[in-house]
Amino acid sequence: DSGVTQTPKHLITATGQRVTLRCSPRSGDLSVYWYQQSLDQGLQFLIQYYNGEERAKGNILERFSAQQFPDLHSELNLSSLELGDSALYFCASSVDGQYSGNTIYFGEGSWLTVV
Amino acid sequence: AQKITQTQPGMFVQEKEAVTLDCTYDTSDQSYGLFWYKQPSSGEMIFLIYQGSYDEQNATEGRYSLNFQKARKSANLVISASQLGDSAMYFCAILNFGNEKLTFGTGTRLTIIP
Numbered sequence: 001d002s003g004v005t006q007t008p009k010h011l012i013t014a015t016g017q018r019v020t021l022r023c024s025p026r027s028g029d030l031s032v033y034w035y036q037q038s039l040d041q042g043l044q045f046l047i048q049y050y051n052g053e054e055r056a057k058g059n060i061l062e063r064f065s066a067q068q069f070p071d072l073h074s075e076l077n078l079s080s081l082e083l084g085d086s087a088l089y090f091c092a093s094s095v096d097g098q099y100s101g102n103t104i105y106f107g108e109g110s111w112l113t114v115v
Numbered sequence: 116a117q118k119i120t121q122t123q124p125g126m127f128v129q130e131k132e133a134v135t136l137d138c139t140y141d142t143s144d145q146s147y148g149l150f151w152y153k154q155p156s157s158g159e160m161i162f163l164i165y166q167g168s169y170d171e172q173n174a175t176e177g178r179y180s181l182n183f184q185k186a187r188k189s190a191n192l193v194i195s196a197s198q199l200g201d202s203a204m205y206f207c208a209i210l211n212f213g214n215e216k217l218t219f220g221t222g223t224r225l226t227i228i229p
Contacts, residue, residue: 002162033217043206043219056215088158092217104150104210104217106160 003027004107006091012113018079021110023091025072031055031094032074033104034066038087049074081114088112117142119207119220127226128197135182136192136223138207144168148210149190150217151181155203163205166190202227 003026013019025032034046036059045058049068060066063081068074078085092106118141128134140149151163166174166181174181182191194201208219 002159031215033215035217042221043208045216045218048215050215058216090160092160103162103165105162106152108157108159111158 002105002107004091004093004105006089006107006110008110009108010111010113012115013081015081015083015114017081017114018077019081019112021076021078021089021091021112023074023076023093023107025074025091025093026105029093029095029105030072031096032068032072033092033094034060034074034076035090035092035106036087037090037109038084043090046076078112083114086112086114117144117147117209117211117216117218119209119218121207121220121223123223124221125224125226127228130199130227130229131196134194134197134201134225136194136205136207136225138190138192138220140188140190140207140209142188142209142211144211144213146212148212149181149183150208150210151179151190151192152206152208153201153203154206154222160206164192197227199227199229201225 005024007022030051033048037043046060048056066076088109094104120139147168149166153161164176164179178195180193204222206222
């Protein structure tokens with residue numbers, strides 16, 4: 001158990017819908033990352049938050065947004081869903097966004113299927 | 116831009132043998148971190164081992180060791196005494212300390228044969 005908690009574990013939704021994925025980082029970790037894993041694109045970095053503020057942005061679509069709340073949990077919002085958004089979405093956390101050798105731990109992922 | 120190359124899409128290894136999974140990387144950064152993760156068929160991403168570019172000694176974690184050759188930009192994972200439970204996808208990743216982006220390779224599917 002990595003200590004990173006993601007909900008829901010599985011989600012099936014229709015095209016055009018909106019979903020929210022939730023992540024609770026490890027106790028004491030201030031930095032949260034979101035990744036998408038799909039068969040055709042592999043593992044892609046989406047976005048990172050550190051202590052409530054956006055720190056880095058990757059290949060995140062405009063239809064997607066995220067935030068980190070004062071209690072450090074994070075949510076990834078996916079809207080106007082398309083079939084191609086079906087993927088495994090990972091949340092990860094680390095102690096310090098100013099990386100200095102701290103390990104990045106991943107949650108178990110949220111499987112999203114868009115039908 | 117950073118890049119990770121894992122040239123072995125799949126490997127079959129006899130149980131109890133040692134395994135080396137290859138990873139080469141490309142980066143222009145002076146300071147970076149290298150990770151190995153294991154992904155079983157259930158999907159979770161399990162941290163195995165970390166090596167900082169500034170670490171002179173190779174990292175070890177139990178049966179896992181990282182053969183870090185900085186000049187060759189190589190960070191191979193060595194698993195000693197393989198077990199059936201080691202069957203999984205293995206990903207090498209590099210962390211850019213500047214933008215906090217973890218870049219993954221395409222992975223190696225390891226199958227341990229009894």
